[in-house]
Amino acid sequence: MADIDLHIKGGTVVDGTRVPRFRGDVWIKDGKVIQIGGRSPGFAKRTIDADGAIVAPGFVDLHTHYDAQIRWDPWCTVSGWHGVTSVVLGNCGFGFAPVKYKDRERSMLSMTRNEAIPIDSMRAGMHWDWETIPQYMDSLERAPKGVNCIHYMPTSPLMIYVMGLEAAKTRPANEDERAELRRLLNEGMDAGLCGFSIQRLGADSVQGDYDGTPMVTDIMVDEDIFNLARVLKERDEGFCQITQITNDRKGDRNFIEKLAAEAQRPIVYNLVGVAKRTAKGTNPNIHREGLAWIDSCNKRNLPVYCQAATFRVGIAFSLENWSLWDGSPAWRSILTGTKQQKINKMKDQNFRAQVRKEIDAASEALQSVQGISGKLSELLIQWCNDQPELEHYIGKTVGQIAKEENKTDLDVVLDLSIAGDLKVEFIVPNPGFDSEYYGELINNSMYSFPGVSDGGAHTKFLVGGSYTTDFLAWLVRDEQRVTLEEAHYRLSALPAFAAGFRNRGVLREGTAADIVVYDLDKLKVTPDWIGEIVHDFPGGEWRRVQRAEGYRAIMVNGETTFEDGKCTGATPGKLLRHGRG
Numbered sequence: 001m002a003d004i005d006l007h008i009k010g011g012t013v014v015d016g017t018r019v020p021r022f023r024g025d026v027w028i029k030d031g032k033v034i035q036i037g038g039r040s041p042g043f044a045k046r047t048i049d050a051d052g053a054i055v056a057p058g059f060v061d062l063h064t065h066y067d068a069q070i071r072w073d074p075w076c077t078v079s080g081w082h083g084v085t086s087v088v089l090g091n092c093g094f095g096f097a098p099v100k101y102k103d104r105e106r107s108m109l110s111m112t113r114n115e116a117i118p119i120d121s122m123r124a125g126m127h128w129d130w131e132t133i134p135q136y137m138d139s140l141e142r143a144p145k146g147v148n149c150i151h152y153m154p155t156s157p158l159m160i161y162v163m164g165l166e167a168a169k170t171r172p173a174n175e176d177e178r179a180e181l182r183r184l185l186n187e188g189m190d191a192g193l194c195g196f197s198i199q200r201l202g203a204d205s206v207q208g209d210y211d212g213t214p215m216v217t218d219i220m221v222d223e224d225i226f227n228l229a230r231v232l233k234e235r236d237e238g239f240c241q242i243t244q245i246t247n248d249r250k251g252d253r254n255f256i257e258k259l260a261a262e263a264q265r266p267i268v269y270n271l272v273g274v275a276k277r278t279a280k281g282t283n284p285n286i287h288r289e290g291l292a293w294i295d296s297c298n299k300r301n302l303p304v305y306c307q308a309a310t311f312r313v314g315i316a317f318s319l320e321n322w323s324l325w326d327g328s329p330a331w332r333s334i335l336t337g338t339k340q341q342k343i344n345k346m347k348d349q350n351f352r353a354q355v356r357k358e359i360d361a362a363s364e365a366l367q368s369v370q371g372i373s374g375k376l377s378e379l380l381i382q383w384c385n386d387q388p389e390l391e392h393y394i395g396k397t398v399g400q401i402a403k404e405e406n407k408t409d410l411d412v413v414l415d416l417s418i419a420g421d422l423k424v425e426f427i428v429p430n431p432g433f434d435s436e437y438y439g440e441l442i443n444n445s446m447y448s449f450p451g452v453s454d455g456g457a458h459t460k461f462l463v464g465g466s467y468t469t470d471f472l473a474w475l476v477r478d479e480q481r482v483t484l485e486e487a488h489y490r491l492s493a494l495p496a497f498a499a500g501f502r503n504r505g506v507l508r509e510g511t512a513a514d515i516v517v518y519d520l521d522k523l524k525v526t527p528d529w530i531g532e533i534v535h536d537f538p539g540g541e542w543r544r545v546q547r548a549e550g551y552r553a554i555m556v557n558g559e560t561t562f563e564d565g566k567c568t569g570a571t572p573g574k575l576l577r578h579g580r581g
Contacts, residue, residue, distance in 0.1 A: 011050025058085025058514035066456035072125035075146030095154030097136035120539030145573030192577025195238030273309035439481025523550035
């Protein structure tokens, strides 16, 4: 009789601990690695030929927003296609618990703009059977999962649950409310939460609520956040993920330091990225100063880690559902409301005049890092809603059309969008990516790791969930900026450690068998840049995706979830309460 479940034969093991790669077999039983190297401990039910392939721990993604999608897509694709075997949910303070029955619809609406998750998909794909965090965790544990997951306390629904929506958006919590917030966070931590999360982007948040107002966490006062941090300190467990970007970088960093001092637990800071390339080149001080600050925090015993935005992401959008210019009050006003309301405002010259005053400020926050946005004149017209009278615009830039028609760039964007029923699609041009500087994001700090995929968010704009494959193919194989050993440490072991995953992120005897087997020479993201559109979401909705080539097998808890790019249908993922499972 077979006494071993799986034998991975003849691969090159990169175990995630930074030790040099070595050739060796791996044996798995009951979801765990029981032996690496040496003679076979028994007869295996199944063998995977890994000759010429890398065998490594599955990737750990700490920033995903798959809270809704995991309910209808157990493998959390696109991330699941790209070797991610463990994810964190409840990012940025957003999520679906605790939520009272009467607030369910409002809770889903809040995710339609700030994370751009289609409302029809949430309505069709989420089957609510919870109110409290313990009930939610039980529901998530029952749900089929093709990846492992741990969960933050999403602070926005927590504040609303205790204070009510209006109060949570207009004032700090009082002392009685703070006591209740602490009690509920403790209750959630008892149920297995890994900490709490916050997005604080200010009153002009670039990721606001569906009605254009800031999210609750965007305007939280310091003391309300410290109030929750002290729970982590008292329990000596958990961590905090925070995205804080305002016009006061020094003030932002001072606050993160105070938060780390209050919590005395790991703080995962989003994000450090490389500046957009301009005609004068790329400013290396953007990421070097950020990494230096992270290192200085840790030298002062402030445990701050940073997620490094290493992905090369393409943006394609239409004004029907675009929200990443919300940092401009004028743009935000035009781009909120029903489709007809948006069109009416776009036609109004008074609204256009207001936007003109804010155009530069609106894109600055996004275009300065990662090239996510850019000047209107550089936008390329990709699709015109299949309207023959507009076809001649395809392939031209906004700037070209402006010159040809003697218009401003803004008028071209708005007039063309109106003519195409707001479905005209614009592409942000590839800004160019400096592999040397992207390599520095990893090599220049002990406390940085790739991430910020937003894999389950902004599903019509971008595909960030492919970052793992791109990282290995680009920075490791093609550019040789990061060693293979360092790459797997940063993709798996370090994020697992920072987030409190137990027994995950490395490939060692006794650890959970979350494993990727791949051909480095064949590794590829396809299609590249902006991905492709597929109609596979509930409610008839579509999204952008990028698939992966080169993975022979992806395993979660010893079961193969994808083999040669095809899903096996297995759902061996676990809810890891307190990071364990």
